[in-house]
Amino acid sequence: MPVMNEELLRSLPNLPDILAKLKSGEYDLFGGVVRHAKGTEKGGQIVGHLLFPGDSQQTHAQLQQLQDALSNGMGSLQTGMEHLQQSMNVLQSLQTANLVMTGLNLAVTTAGFVIVCQKLNKISAQIQAQSQTIAETWKLVSEAHERGQLTDEAHFRSLLLSARQFCEEGDVQHLKALIPDFHKEYQFTKLVLERHAAIPASATQRLSDVKLLQDRLVNLGLALSHVQAKSGAVKFAHESLAQLESDIRALNAQRVEGLTSDRAAASRITHEQFAGLTNFLQHGKQMLPALAYQTEVIALESRHPGVLQRASGSKEIMFLAA
Structure with missing residues (x-):
């Protein structure tokens, strides 16, 4: 039976702690997966998944907003900057690769x-x-x-x-x-x-x-x-x-x-x-x-039947907790 707990699927903009930890380098991003960064206590473990809107233009706009949000505060420690740059490179890849931007999922x-x-x-x-x-x-x-x-x-x-x-x-x-x-x-x-x-x-x-x-x-x-x-x-x-x-x-x-x-x-x-x-x-x-x-x-x-339909109807990037 599908379980759609509100605490599991939430709008990413409403989760500033996720963005903050991506900025600091505590979390890494690859594809749509947010993980604990290598070298941390839980290195490699999945924190959650990003799900993108069904409309490609909305997705492009949301990815740009996410890049801008991560760009703020780049004057932090060098290690944090390196992790941040890696995450931003992945976001750029998601925008340029024709797989995601020509029809999500x-x-x-x-x-x-x-x-x-x-x-x-x-x-x-x-x-x-x-x-x-x-x-x-x-x-x-x-x-x-x-x-x-x-x-x-x-x-x-x-x-x-x-x-x-x-x-x-x-x-x-x-x-x-x-x-x-x-x-x-x-x-x-x-x-x-x-x-x-x-x-x-x-x-x-x-x-x-x-x-x-x-x-x-x-x-x-x-x-x-x-x-x-x-x-x-x-x-x-x-x-x-x-x-x-x-x-x-x-x-x-x-x-x-x-x-x-x-x-x-x-x-x-x-x-x-x-x-x-x-x-x-x-x-x-x-x-x-x-x-x-x-x-x-x-x-x-x-694992979560129906989650894509819900995410596709959103205008924002959604975050599904692991």
Whole structure:
């Protein structure tokens, strides 16, 4: 039975002690999770979770207000300033990563899932438009046979349309049957990205294709997690998002390692290519707090059913005590 104790879920602006401890460095913030800072008596333990409004513009405004509130008093001790800067960097990441700011709670809410499906359809259309270069990109993992591109595209669109329909109708049995197909699409996209990450030249020569496929991977991971959550497999929904965060981190690390170990490839990178690659790697890094937030949202909704609906209706950032 859902328990919504007023003492557990409160508006963050009404909790000045939380803001004060974030300022002093006693608490740290990553994604939407507030923890006791490392080195303190309860270092690493969760204090509570931030839940953002359902409207992206409201969220942007609230994050800016939170940054401004934390900025006040930066003349404190150096250690406090370092912790504060870390928290503010995370807030900045939440604003710049497109996961949170284009529809909150993407992995859980129906509205969020619709946004994910729309993004996947847009990515799919871009892949079709770039069919020639994308075909060469696919070729790395499909040398033994030709892919039936139109058949694959039709299957992919059918998968998204069916998932959205079954989610809205609450048809759990048919929804569960779609999970293997989501896994297949996710794993195939991941394999292509891993193959390219191992080739240093791909980081520049195929960057536009790689960016497109990485966006596809992220949104497939969100869609898979949503379908699992709606099917009642909350544990696996949580694991899928945690795996997505790990995969993005690993792909970035593999790309950097490949370039640093191949001096010949690195020396051929132009200034323009280097700027594009740097932005791409930074974007991958910036989305990690947002993915961590999405992961926590899944866990929170399973422990406190209905909490997201209430938080989404608020115009302020809410704080859910651990």
